[in-house]
Amino acid sequence: AQSVTQLGSHVSVSEGALVLLRCNYSSSVPPYLFWYVQYPNQGLQLLLKYTTGATLVKGINGFEAEFKKSETSFHLTKPSAHMSDAAEYFCAVRSPSGSARQLTFGSGTQLTVLP
């Protein structure tokens, strides 16, 4: 069974500062990994995903994440935070094979951007 741990339920950064949201996974095989963002009263929007290939994945809104198998991590970064980045961010994992195709989500990280 796979699981995801997001370190830090709340992260605050200043506008223009680096955003780093941490995600570690547990899986017997390298999984597919996803980052989603949820704005208040809205659904989840895909930021980026890693399936195979290049381990540095670029997503929307200037976000990127790097799959590090040795560290079982998939941290999300953005060089310069914008006020509009304030939202909740979820890391998710899925097995690359087998019949279980559903996503397993972490508990989420609420990002606050300070002016």
Added chain:
Amino acid sequence: DSGVTQTPKHLITATGQRVTLRCSPRSGDLSVYWYQQSLDQGLQFLIQYYNGEERAKGNILERFSAQQFPDLHSELNLSSLELGDSALYFCASSVKDYGYTFGSGTRLTVV
């Protein structure tokens, strides 16, 4: 608009009642997933349907059931509702199981 349509957006009902949540997937997507989001449990996978057939089950209560119809829309039925069932219920659809698109959710309040 993500292309996944969920209705209703809000639902308020009393304990013991039964409700039906509806999801229309993106055009061409055969898989539908249902998730429950609550403050204490986070995002929990409930059930998946693929082209009309149940494919996977998660933490779905026996009081809950779902189905996917020939036109691929799906319904989640919640019965004998309890206060603890109050949550946001999301539907997601996918075509190749790594392009999940979520709807905007149905907020269920049980009073």
